[in-house]
Amino acid sequence: MPSNPEREDAPGAKLTWPEQYRELAHQATSPLLKAFYEAGCVDPDMPISDVPLLALDFETTGLDPNEHSIVSVGLVPFTLSGIQLGRCWHQVVRPQLPLHQTSIEVHGITHSDIDNAPDLAEVMDKLFSYLNGRIPVVHYRDIERPFLNVALQWRLGEGIRFPVIDTMAIEAHLHPDRRPGRWQRLLGKKPVSIRLADSRQRYGLPHYASHNALIDAIATAELLQAQIYHHFSPNTPIKDLWL
């Protein structure tokens, strides 16, 4: 991928991700965050095939991390050569804010599921046992990272920083002209959707009937594997992919 203005280790940025992690490990006061940064970040030049990855998906009550809450967490550790279903994790958590009717319809999570669910703070140790040492992979980077950041500020008094690989940004990059102009639309050109299910279809990946954070995390992991084999290579350095 050519250089991306949003890339945080792009030339001009002060520090690489491993350097930032070392610095943040000193600054962090919460033992959880300290341990996370101390577990370190892989070298920017490491080939993607060697990087331990973590597909991560949150279902939330809305799109704004300052207004809405996390309702469920789905994740699965993987590498380019395999997604380990035996190590996946799905957890419904109690949101801080009332559950919006619309998000219930999307996730199929009901009020009674939520009432019996723990607060995110209670499952934080488990969440970090997966996060430590792995690079998160998400489809649309404006959800998981900012929501986790706000949730931690709220509960630990300090936020979190880490690089992510965004499979949606990769699709957006591959289809720069995905929204045809008015003229092209008249000529019958259809917009290219970069939503998860539509992107998967382009790689011959199967349709999943159900929608929950775990299935979406798995779907994202499969999509990244497909993207790498189609448009990159197992030797592509991680720094070309993370944001």
Add this chain to the structure above:
Amino acid sequence: MQAELIDIRNHMAQFPPFDEMPEELLDQVVGGVEVQYFRAGTQILEFGQDNSWLYYIRSGAVEIYRRSGELYNRIGEGDIFGQFGLLMNKTVRFPARALEDTLVYRIPEATFQYLFENDDGFADFVETEDRSRLRSALSRREKSNDLMTSKVTRLISRAPVSAPCTVRLQEAARIMTDQGVSALLLMDESGENSRLKGIITDRDLRTRAVTEALPSETPISDIMSEGLITIRASAYIFEAMLMMLHNNVHHLPVMDKDEVRGVIALSDIVKYESQSSLYLVSNIYHQNDVKGLKKISRDVPDTFVRMVNEDANSHMIGSAMAGIGRSFTQRLLELGEEKLGPPPIPYCFMALGSMARDEQLVVTDQDNAMILDDSFVPEEHDEYFLALAKFVSDGLAECGYKYCTGEIMATNPKWRQPLRVWKGYFTDWIENPRAEALLNSNIFFDLDGIHGNIEFAEELKALVAEKASHSQRFLTLMARNALNRTPPLGFFRTFVLEEDGQHRKTFNLKRRGTAPLSDLIRIHALACGSRAQNSFERLKAIGQTKLLLEDDLGNLRDALEFISIVRIRHQALAIEDGRTPDNNVRPEDLSPFERSHLKDAFQVVSNAQKFLRFRYNAQVGRNAQ
């Protein structure tokens, strides 16, 4: 296994050897899976390489090679590979390469060994099934039996596309175009949960909206189809096929309890099995004149022979042939209405006899009738309906459905009458039965509305179901008529010995076999008040009462299936030899296997006739006219 992984488990549960596996065991298998993606053209397994995984194909296609590099097999969704090496010494014996972009589930060797030791079905499958599979032809085409062993969910390729049933025509059409679907589900969202309310298809848009030039603001609920025909997610593809053929629908919502899992279209089944009878049906609807219909009608015998050669059972073949006949009839009615203009009053076109029973074969007469609305005024309306009936009847004759010699056709004014007259006919037949009259009206007790206001036909079915069971005399006379035709029992290698000592060279498999059977099944079904028309369905309905013993029902089912299939094969053979198919069989043309089983089957028919005589008090000489 995490409950959220159910999607993955459900996929594996569709395919052998996982389909027979206990749920908990399959959960364990899923819990150990690693998922991996291979781009088309990628080598998945190299010869001689160490391998400690069993591979399951979730999507895509894989080619299996011999050591020499020669292509050995081509496998796809739901198939497994790698088991050979695992059984030998964990080195790859058959290299594998992704033919398409492929997603595999890898099952670790430890799980494989555990399953091999503890699940007999699994062990048998990987040991034996594998070899025969590898032996099977290279570019193996999906066979029609796959239709009988694969679930409909295999055909669902995307999430269902739906809209509230309050949308306008134009919006519905736009959604369908944007999403590239040929059917849109319409949901009733007024209640707490949204509920499937109706469906609109591109065909509906063409026939209902465009031809009638409806304004684009028309609420979609005005033209959508309600009272939807749906199929459950656990059904087999062939059931979906029968359902489409029987009901003349081209889209079936697949339901998991109250939830829509997806929609399968006729074209999905055609794509899956391009040789299927549905392909012919979809072609029928693309013809715009009798000439075109006549041309494709020449494919009907081939479709019939193909199904026979693919070991379809008699129910499938009978339903498929009836569905094809119904489609010809329906298309002719549509063309007739285009030519003559819309009908002046509502009417229903009825199929009778074997088509109504879904037991049609390749040699068949047309038996049909018309029920007209009670507002029928002969001087005003009959000219139209006579012309329509004639158009359809002549068209059917062109397509190989011979005119009925008994004049049981809608062209006959007696069988082109308003509903109240039809109700009078049936009431008279049942309440004032005469043996002679019943002999001729027998065929009307297998009826099915196939076009127009189907409700009329349903009213007649309801009337029959209600009245017939109460008229002992009607049942007695029907039973007596049913005893006129008896199976041949003296059945030797080269001749049939009749009761009167005569030797015959041939016997008629329909008159002496399937017809007496369907007759006696019809009478029991009428006595039960059943509205089923198909003989197998009628047997099911009879089974729900205590009228016949479970064993007897099973025997009747087997006898009907066996005699039907021998009759079907006999006709298919004739077609393949370029002869005109018929129902006359010489015992010497049958294999020893067929002869001995036919003898048993005829014995079943004979015993069932004895019971019929006893049950309905139908001895000749008592209760005679």
